[in-house]
Amino acid sequence: MRERREGEDDKVAFPELFFDLVFVFSLIQLSHTLAGHYSLMGALEALLMILAVWWVWIFTTWVTNWLDPDRMPVRAMLFALMFGALLLSTAINDAFGDKALLFAISYVAMQVGRSLFTVYAMHGHSPDNARDFLRITCWLILSGVFWIAGALIGGEAQLFIWIAALTIEYVSPAVGFRVPGLGRSEFDDWDVLGAHMAERCALFVLICLGETILVTGRTLAEMEVTPLVFVLAVSSFGSTVTMWWIYFRFGQERAAAQIESDESPGEVARTIFTYAHIPVVAGIILCAVADEFVLAHPHGAIDLKTASAIIGGPIVFLAGNVWIKSSVAPGLSVSHLAGIGLLVLAAPLAFVVEPHVLLIISFIILVIVAVWEYLTLKSVR
Template sequence: MLSGAMSRFQRPTDTAEGQRATTLELFYDLVFVFAITQVSHLLLRHLTWEGVGQSALVLLVVWWAWNYTTWVTNELDPESIVVRLMLIGVMLASLLMAVAIPEAFGDRALLFAGAYVAIQVGRHAFLAFAASGRGTNERVRAERILTWFVVAGVFWIAGALADGSTRTLLWLIALAIDYGAPLCTYWVPFVRRVTPEAWQVQTAHFAERFQLFIIIALGETIVLTGATTSDLELTTERAVAFAVAFLTTAAMWWLYFDYVARIAERRLELAPNRTTLARDGYTYLHVVLAAGVIVSAVGDELVIAHPGDVLPGAEVAAVVAGPAIYLLAHTLFRLRMAGSISVKRLAGAIGCVAVGFLGGVVSGLVLALLVLAILVAVIVAEQVSGQRRAGRGDLAPLERLEAEAGGA
């Protein structure tokens, strides 16, 4: 078995379950506000299938850099000076990566890939050789992860030095290695396998960090719509479009934070397979939620810029796809966390796609209003369902979960 010895920079275990995000972690997140804005602008400037693919790849890279740091800070003590210095170094490299995003597939490919590789390899080299003693869980895990990052890093750097389709192919291979690693628990040939139990997920802190990333994405939407509106003449149509964009963002906030975030956190806390559930529900599925918010922000900007116009097909797709992706991600998240399907949110996602077929005959503002109406309808339907359940004397989902936990 792996040694039970702790990292010299481990979070205090006596209060870990009650710990929350620190100011250093919030400071670190500021870089990713900028990075998400860069991804949105990249998609906005290249609203083609190729641009969508490039934007998706860049988002997955940004997410993977942030995600691993979150897993690390879930166990390490941010009050340690050494950990602080490590995080500030990762933050600087993340900022360089974000700066390179607009030309990630152009002249700044090496800066983009090099900064990303430096983040991943540097962070886990620190964990493997500085933070942990020989034979500890932390060192064994970090060595396995570091091995995978080094292998993927070869493809990232090779892709940055290549051009065109060769670069894309090499980067897709690198991305597959990065995203496939957790699924096989960082298996390395001829070395004893590390099991999911080797990770200890501190639920309160872990769930809060991923909730904060959704706030980052929603905040970027507010910034993008506000900046777009301030640069244009404020007509009546544009003012309405701005209000619709804000209310759409507010509806997205409501859909996640009204009860989903709390129930998911509690399910994670009670799960016997906490590490695997955290990996699937948060590491993999939350990036889909973020993608929905980002695409929605792009759609909002297009509608604000041209509220009275019938939008081209690609722009119509952006307006309806963002909320559709977001609702579909909610459906998948509930399926993984609770084993059930949210029929209302799935129907909402289908409704958003259906509205897109009207894009060729209605203005961008009308299209955005229809999408907002669908989001509001989902919220209202869930509220009515909750009131009816309360009227029957049935337990709310969180109350039922607590009752099941108490009777276990």
């Protein structure tokens, strides 16, 4: 099986786009689960689900960074992963209940199966990459023991065992997937197609933003049209558009260019795409939950869950963008940090304003961030 090459092969292929479709359902399940079980424990469980779904997706993206999805065996692998992701997604709502084992088995089968396939696909023409994925497989098998054990044990212990499983997986890239007898991976030697990785992650962010539009549209369709509902529709949709602008206008292309020109592209790609996109994705999902809360109950006193979603979603989103942009350009994004500060200052308003007012305020702050960054970077060009 041939690998991707620079140039024409670094574009996202149709099988990859088809693979992404199942994650639309995953994100819908995640936002519904978080909205329906919005508490400290529910948020922790939802965060674990988000991290697991992201890890499945980003690991597959790394694989298709090297393997050509237009080759039939790679396509078959992607289709098998799609079915696994479909099963995984159906289990999200009850992953800490009756469907724990379905979630765990689907997840482990996808992670370990994909890595073993990659070892097989690369062993003949790229032994170094095959050895890297053999190391990765060892780590995934280790974490898989915890996933299955947590599902079988259940109860209060399940969450902590699954946290241990995710910790193993998230720590593994940071230590180079070191395995006794196999050594560790050197990310300086990883050949990364920066344009491909950047486009893949950008498409996932688009899926997340699209999910917020679905939530807004579905909720509005069940409501009577009034001036307030129209204003809320503008605020919700406007927030989605503004988040698109903040992420795509100055961040995504710079990330691709930085990886293409960096002497250690694997190291930069690991930071930007494997880790730094997590708060971006989580923040967008939280914003979708906030829209659902406010559109359903725009009046009255603001409870803690609504306030935390309205303020917390944009904060987490902006923090992720700070991480990405500071990784590809010197210094931190002042506009983003100012936006986080304004959102923190706006938090006490939850005690004196109604939910729809706080949502409008958060939207205005996002617009301020977008305009500030645009004018600043335009002036230095």
